[in-house]
Amino acid sequence: MKAKFIFITGGVVSSLGKGITAASIGLLLKSRGVKVVNQKFDPYLNIDPGTMNPYQHGEVFVTVDGGETDLDLGHYERFTDVPLHRFNNTTAGKVYLSILDRERSGGYQGNTVQVIPHVTDEIKSRILKTGEETGADVVITEVGGTVGDIESLPFIEAIRQIKYTVGKDNCIFIHLGLLPYLKECGELKTKPMQHSVKELLGFGIQPDIIMCRSEKPLTKSIREKLGLFCNVGQNAIIENLSAKSIYEVPLMLENEGLGKTLCSLLDLPNSEPDLADWKEMVRRYYHPEKEITIALVGKYVELHDAYLSVAEALTAGGIHHSARVKIDWIDSERITDLDKAEELLGKAAGIIVPGGFGDRGTAGMMVAARYARENKVPYFGICLGMQIAVIEFARNVLSLADANSSEFNQQTPHPVIDLMPDQQGVKLGGTLRLGEFRCVLAEGSKAEKAYRLHDIVERHRHRYEFNNLYRDSFEQSEMALTGRNPERNLVEIVELPAHPWFVGVQFHPEFASRPNKPHPLFRDFVGAAVEKSAKAKA
Structure with a gap:
């Protein structure tokens, strides 16, 4: 069967949750046995978000093949558990770069290159390619x-044309817009949505489904008015209320009949959805038996989306242990010494230091790592957080004065974190280790106990590595090097065996965590924090 296509557009205002909606649709169809794949089109001119400021764009989500993509792809993976690739995120920058490269190499044989048909054709080819390469039903x-x-x-025009490429029975349009509620008159207002649909109609697209983001339930009269002015049937007007948790959204949409409507419009078998596991996960989330606080020490904490996957992975770990994880977002620059660390971290059941680039805030992260190490507080270092733990240990335990990363200080006498020889002199983008790489785990390590495997694969996004010149010094100390990439003999995991739970990993396990299937390391980290909290209360 050739792939069918669903396109989701947004109207009235931004930030309505198109990503969550797209992810929820993927889950509803997959729960019916339909093979799905999600993709995102971003209209900005950057090639990808890899070099964008986290404060502007939020988290960079890394795909299995090393694509640096929009954070919505993280939502897609967490909801559908379908691994995505770099081609699942297309920016206007990628589209124009491809066209200009083709033009410079004579691919257009001297013809004038225009938005229509060349830009729209490039966009359409990427849409169709996703269906062909993944073998997805939808x-x-x-x-x-x-x-x-x-x-x-150009993207709107391209998806308009797609309907005539694949046939109207194989393509539907969903328009998500806001129905504002005016407290003064106590009414939901449909006019903004009507105008948004009218604008879409002006571009030649008639939405098949209208999704209404609102704070209040839709009345019968509201549905009738929208159906009349937006040219859709009553069963195609879907209420999309604000939810306490994003993970409840697919269940709410299923109750609204969205799954049934999608199957009807796309001529798919409407079998009974298997959402039992998802419902149980949501139930556990809403009814925790305990609460713990995890201190997240980072440099981008003012924008929580910069650490979105980490936060969701902590939540998933909490769900597994029937615990609500309260994240205390701590700017690492505030941690100036151990006394300040005690003040800011003293009530935390666990400390996590996530990834990042540059030296700003790293001094505070090192104090946090030292505090966790000396006070037996569960510590989880991810990427930069692992490197911070190594540097702190080298300085304060191995007595390597001024040990550092050459990323932070190129003149350091002890670059325990450094570029590898084959990275020297290569531009930044060429030295990033991106995507999935193998890691062999040491027997009896905390990591091996968590994974219950000896050989794993995880996603990376970093440039600097543990410096193997210092390997002997660490192996003769209390810090164990328990994970190794066999292809390049790179250190991937460090642990303190005598500590209740102190683990640093060079990779990004948060990208592989799911709300109903937490990543093993996040599961065990939260478990250690729960245990510490219980002992403190005993």
């Missing part, structure tokens, strides 16, 4: 931005 595409944005117009 490709779910989220179009970034808001209908009417100038930069989104």
Whole structure:
């Protein structure tokens, strides 16, 4: 069967949750036995978000093949548990770069290159390629931005044309818009949605489903008005209320009949959805038996989306242990010494230091790692957090004065974290280790006990590595090097065996965590924090 296509557009205002909606649709169809894949089109001109400021864009989600992509792909994976690839995120920058490279190499044989047909054809080819390469029954595409944005117009035109390429029975359009509630008159207002749909109609697209983001339930009269003015049936007007948890959204949409409507419009078998596991996960989330606090010490904490996957992985670990994880977001620059660490971290049941680039805030992270090590507080270092733990240990236990990463200080006498010889002199993008790499675990290590495997694969996004010139010094100390990449003999995991739970990993396990299937390391880290909290209360 050739792939069918669902396109999701947004209207009225931004930040309505198209990503969560797209992810929820993927889950509802997959629960019916339909093979799905999600993709995202972003209208900005950056090639990818890899070099974008986290404060502007939030987290960079890394795919299995090393693609640096939009954070919505993380939502797609967490909801559908379908691994994504770099081609699942297309930016306007990628589209124009491909066209200009082709033009410079003579691919257009001297013809004038135009938005139509060349830009739209490039976009369409990427849509169709996703269906062909994945073998999916349904490709779910989220179009970034808001209908009417100038930069989104080529994407809107491309998806309009797709309907005539694949046939109207194999393509549907979903428009997500806001129904504002005015307290003064106590009413939901449909006019903004009507105008948004009218604008979409002006571009030649009639939405098949209208999804209404609102704070209040839709009344019968509201549904009738929307159906009349937006040219859709009553069963195609879907209420999308605000939820306490994003993980409840697919269940709410299923109760609204979205799954049944999608199957009807796409001529798919409407079998009974298997959502039992998801429902149980949501129940456990809403009814925790205990609460713990995890201190997240980072440099981008003002924007929580910068650590989105880490936060969701902690939540998943909490669900597994029937615990609500309260994250205390701590700017690492505030931790100036051990006394300040005691003040800011003293009530935490666990400390996590996530990834990042640059030396800003690293001094405070090192104090946090030292505090966790000396006070037996469960510690989880991810990427930069692992390197911080290594540097702190080298300075304060191995007595390697001024040990550092050459990323932070190129003149350090002890670069315990450094570029590998084959990375020297290569530009930044060429030295990043991106995507999945193997890691062999030491027998009896905390990592091996967590994974219950000896050989694993995890996703990476970093440039600097543990310096093997210092390997002997660490192996003769209390810090164990328990994970190794066999292809390049790189240290991937460090642990303190005598500590209740102190683990640093060079990779990013948060990308592989799922709300109903937490990553083993996050599961055990939260478990150690729960145990510490229980002992403190005893």
